[in-house]
Amino acid sequence: MNNADLIVSGGTLVTMDAKSRVIENGAIAIRDGFIAAIGDRADIESRHRARRTIDASGALVLPGLINGHAHAAMSLFRGFADDHSLDDWLQKYIFPAEAQNVTEDFVEWGTRLSMVEMIRGGITTYADMYYFEDAVARVTKEAGMRGILGETIVDFPAPDHRTPAEAFEYTQKFIDKWRNDSLITPAVAPHSIYTLSEANLQAAGALARRNGVPILIHIAEAPFETAQSRSRHGLSPVAYLSRIGFLGPDVVAAHCIWVDSADIAALGRFDVGSVHSPSSNMKLAAGVMPVVEMLAAGNRVGLATDGAASNNSQDIFDEMDLAAKLQKIARMDPRVLPAKQALEMATIGGARALHLENRIGSLEDGKRADLILVDTNGPHATPMYNVYSQLVYALKGSDVKTVVIDGKLVMEDRRMLTLNEEEILEKAHAYQRRVSDLHSVPVMTGPSRFL
Amino acid sequence: MNNADLIVSGGTLVTMDAKSRVIENGAIAIRDGFIAAIGDRADIESRHRARRTIDASGALVLPGLINGHAHAAMSLFRGFADDHSLDDWLQKYIFPAEAQNVTEDFVEWGTRLSMVEMIRGGITTYADMYYFEDAVARVTKEAGMRGILGETIVDFPAPDHRTPAEAFEYTQKFIDKWRNDSLITPAVAPHSIYTLSEANLQAAGALARRNGVPILIHIAEAPFETAQSRSRHGLSPVAYLSRIGFLGPDVVAAHCIWVDSADIAALGRFDVGSVHSPSSNMKLAAGVMPVVEMLAAGNRVGLATDGAASNNSQDIFDEMDLAAKLQKIARMDPRVLPAKQALEMATIGGARALHLENRIGSLEDGKRADLILVDTNGPHATPMYNVYSQLVYALKGSDVKTVVIDGKLVMEDRRMLTLNEEEILEKAHAYQRRVSDLHSVPVMTGPSRFL
Numbered sequence: 030m031n032n033a034d035l036i037v038s039g040g041t042l043v044t045m046d047a048k049s050r051v052i053e054n055g056a057i058a059i060r061d062g063f064i065a066a067i068g069d070r071a072d073i074e075s076r077h078r079a080r081r082t083i084d085a086s087g088a089l090v091l092p093g094l095i096n097g098h099a100h101a102a103m104s105l106f107r108g109f110a111d112d113h114s115l116d117d118w119l120q121k122y123i124f125p126a127e128a129q130n131v132t133e134d135f136v137e138w139g140t141r142l143s144m145v146e147m148i149r150g151g152i153t154t155y156a157d158m159y160y161f162e163d164a165v166a167r168v169t170k171e172a173g174m175r176g177i178l179g180e181t182i183v184d185f186p187a188p189d190h191r192t193p194a195e196a197f198e199y200t201q202k203f204i205d206k207w208r209n210d211s212l213i214t215p216a217v218a219p220h221s222i223y224t225l226s227e228a229n230l231q232a233a234g235a236l237a238r239r240n241g242v243p244i245l246i247h248i249a250e251a252p253f254e255t256a257q258s259r260s261r262h263g264l265s266p267v268a269y270l271s272r273i274g275f276l277g278p279d280v281v282a283a284h285c286i287w288v289d290s291a292d293i294a295a296l297g298r299f300d301v302g303s304v305h306s307p308s309s310n311m312k313l314a315a316g317v318m319p320v321v322e323m324l325a326a327g328n329r330v331g332l333a334t335d336g337a338a339s340n341n342s343q344d345i346f347d348e349m350d351l352a353a354k355l356q357k358i359a360r361m362d363p364r365v366l367p368a369k370q371a372l373e374m375a376t377i378g379g380a381r382a383l384h385l386e387n388r389i390g391s392l393e394d395g396k397r398a399d400l401i402l403v404d405t406n407g408p409h410a411t412p413m414y415n416v417y418s419q420l421v422y423a424l425k426g427s428d429v430k431t432v433v434i435d436g437k438l439v440m441e442d443r444r445m446l447t448l449n450e451e452e453i454l455e456k457a458h459a460y461q462r463r464v465s466d467l468h469s470v471p472v473m474t475g476p477s478r479f480l
Numbered sequence: 481m482n483n484a485d486l487i488v489s490g491g492t493l494v495t496m497d498a499k500s501r502v503i504e505n506g507a508i509a510i511r512d513g514f515i516a517a518i519g520d521r522a523d524i525e526s527r528h529r530a531r532r533t534i535d536a537s538g539a540l541v542l543p544g545l546i547n548g549h550a551h552a553a554m555s556l557f558r559g560f561a562d563d564h565s566l567d568d569w570l571q572k573y574i575f576p577a578e579a580q581n582v583t584e585d586f587v588e589w590g591t592r593l594s595m596v597e598m599i600r601g602g603i604t605t606y607a608d609m610y611y612f613e614d615a616v617a618r619v620t621k622e623a624g625m626r627g628i629l630g631e632t633i634v635d636f637p638a639p640d641h642r643t644p645a646e647a648f649e650y651t652q653k654f655i656d657k658w659r660n661d662s663l664i665t666p667a668v669a670p671h672s673i674y675t676l677s678e679a680n681l682q683a684a685g686a687l688a689r690r691n692g693v694p695i696l697i698h699i700a701e702a703p704f705e706t707a708q709s710r711s712r713h714g715l716s717p718v719a720y721l722s723r724i725g726f727l728g729p730d731v732v733a734a735h736c737i738w739v740d741s742a743d744i745a746a747l748g749r750f751d752v753g754s755v756h757s758p759s760s761n762m763k764l765a766a767g768v769m770p771v772v773e774m775l776a777a778g779n780r781v782g783l784a785t786d787g788a789a790s791n792n793s794q795d796i797f798d799e800m801d802l803a804a805k806l807q808k809i810a811r812m813d814p815r816v817l818p819a820k821q822a823l824e825m826a827t828i829g830g831a832r833a834l835h836l837e838n839r840i841g842s843l844e845d846g847k848r849a850d851l852i853l854v855d856t857n858g859p860h861a862t863p864m865y866n867v868y869s870q871l872v873y874a875l876k877g878s879d880v881k882t883v884v885i886d887g888k889l890v891m892e893d894r895r896m897l898t899l900n901e902e903e904i905l906e907k908a909h910a911y912q913r914r915v916s917d918l919h920s921v922p923v924m925t926g927p928s929r930f931l
Contacts (some may be wrong), residue, residue, distance in 0.1 A: 110918060
């Protein structure tokens with residue numbers, strides 16, 4: 030008999046492994062944060078003895094969902110300024126609100142709020158670009174969540190650094206502090222080609238490569254970015270980044286909407302991970318990422334929520350559903366991006382986009398034990414003819430009942446185990462009052478008063 | 481003191497009345513199924529004494545959501561055949577499955593299953609087109625839900641009638657039986673211009689007008705319908721229906737995707753209600769309804785889920801969110817269809833589309849008491865700067881906690897009061913096994929076996 034820390038027993042395992050195995054009445058033995066064994070329940074139970082067993086009967090057991098691009102602390106600006114033009118939204122509302130409100134404390138509580146939301150929806154890994162990222166790393170580690178985290182670098186003064194030089198210095202210290210953590214992967218996060226000079230983009234790339242850490246960046250999100258790049262550099266954003274030596278197998282690019290076939294080939298050649306946020310892209314009218322072509326080219330493509338100020342949910346179930354539907358309507362073909370492919374983008378594909386497919390993204394021996402149990406007993410999820418259809422088109426984030434990250438329970442039967450939800454909601458309400466008071470929020474603020 | 485049957489007390493009332501009043505710490509007194517009074521809590525409570533009070537503190541109180549187009553019994557085919565071409569989906573999967581499975585018992589249990597899902601998501605009124613519609617009316621009445629229900633009429637043999645003549649006869653009896661019901665509005669439901677002859681379309685219209693009941697029909701859903709109409713009649717579907725005298729202020733038209741400006745004007749002139757199903761339209765790649773132009777023209781426009789075989793959820797929160805996002809991305813303008821307008825489509829606009837705006841769709845004295853309480857305490861719905869943004873972009877169907885229809889509680893704190901959910905889920909599982917056995921379901925049927 031082998032010892033295990035935890036056995037997840039029963040239920041249907043949707044492994045997302047190379048053979049797309051779906052194991053009915055399966056079991057998973059977990060030891061030291063890793064999946065030690067996975068297979069038929071009787072077989073696993075005959076060979077393993079565990080201190081703790083979780084009954085997954087009647088549930089689907091999946092790899093934890095991967096959110097490839099977030100600004101977690103922005104949950105405190107959720108719905109603060111919707112339905113404006115992208116330019117108004119940023120310049121008139123978001124940037125001023127950030128300048129006046131974003132402190133280390135704000136970032137801690139905003140990030141915790143987002144983690145409650147993300148874990149409740151089955152997200153076990155997220156990539157984040159914001160400010161005070163060391164605080165983000167600290168609270169993420171405390172919550173037991175997996176994060177790929179990068180301090181946003183811009184050429185203008187930000188809430189916690191006045192210059193890019195300060196941001197580079199911050200990032201080096203941040204990397205030194207977190208580089209060997211089991212949950213936190215420190216990253217370098219230059220914001221975009223339109224907020225950074227060529228020299229600073231190259232310096233960011235060099236910093237990442239000196240340290241062997243990932244690079245998080247926005248690429249080709251909005252038409253203005255592409256227009257500006259063509260006028261300044263005579264090149265598309267992707268071609269420009271290729272020319273200056275920025276692209277490589279360590280880059281995770283959010284959005285990648287305005288890319289042509291040469292750009293898609295370049296992203297593939299450099300092994301860049303691309304991350305799709307259909308809710309945000311639709312709500313801000315940014316455009317439609319050519320997901321079908323990118324997947325056909327074999328590129329690494331994941332899913333993401335983007336920040337709560339632009340989405341306004343942080344729910345990968347929503348993004349799977351929308352990714353499939355948006356590609357279908359954009360091409361007038363219901364066959365493209367079928368359910369299974371959408372689920373791949375949220376699991377093993379998302380892991381590939383973050384270049385972490387050897388550690389997470391599927392239920393396999395030797396991978397980190399990040400997994401979720403999804404209840405299938407709701408009326409909205411009955412009957413179930415196909416697990417992939419059900420997961421993408423019918424089940425919701427609210428159906429996730431239990432979440433294990435790195436072998437540890439972080440939510441059990443909807444109870445949060447590592448985050449104090451009540452305190453977090455209180456802090457969020459306090460910040461809401463502060464933000465509402467500071468800014469003449471251009472909309473009905475009524476309900477804030479009774480909270 | 482006035483007597484009331486029920487007082488809903490506290491919370492923020494989002495009335496959706498002509499002044500868009502949002503009343504904090506409000507109350508609603510309900511008597512004989514009607515809203516007897518609505519206003520400030522202290523004022524209402526000082527003037528009314530009720531047998532029963534519901535505490536709505538911390539919740540948003542809204543008019544019940546209106547689902548303008550459904551095929552409720554098709555919940556039993558949820559996810560049965562996804563990601564196929566529209567033609568394959570219908571001809572190879574849905575029509576054969578209906579021919580072999582749809583009986584009165586199937587319709588009863590499928591409709592009940594959908595009602596559990598709909599009520600859980602805050603839907604209080606739905607319009608339905610299917611077969612055995614008398615059974616649909618009976619179970620809808622039993623559940624205490626409001627329905628505009630029509631037996632589908634087609635030129636080919638259907639599960640419960642061999643000819644359109646039989647369907648007309650069925651419909652006349654159905655109307656006679658239900659015409660004075662407080663919850664059920666019987667309707668005539670000719671399927672579409674591509675499944676009915678001109679004579680039968682006109683006969684359906686005449687039948688409805690003789691009886692003074694609404695007409696439910698699909699119009700201009702798919703490109704093939706428009707192409708066929710132009711080739712056969714030299715006219716768009718709307719222009720053709722106008723020419724044959726079919727359009728009028730009793731028509732509720734599902735989809736209306738392939739309409740030009742003349743069609744939009746005609747729909748407005750005839751006061752037709754149009755109903756938008758963004759999830760279904762995206763998933764089947766049917767097209768994008770020109771909602772912005774139709775609303776600008778003053779047309780009656782509501783929202784709908786369509787059937788669970790094409791969506792696969794029956795959740796108006798999803799449809800509000802998607803309606804707003806789909807218009808934004810289709811026009812590359814984030815300002816169009818703002819949150820409040822999307823919520824209108826689900827409430828007072830949906831009532832207008834069904835020509836029932838004098839009875840339902842807003843919280844006002846004298847309207848039927850159809851209302852829902854939405855919990856705003858979830859991490860995904862915190863903070864809240866704007867009720868409309870929150871309802872459309874952040875809150876979910878699963879946040880609905882209590883539902884009142886026609887003055888009666890049908891769900892309280894998520895407990896279903898008029899439908900036996902456990903029995904309904906058991907029956908749905910039994911039908912799933914039957915359908916899976918009868919058809920070689922072309923997809924992974926694994927999970928059905930452990931249920």
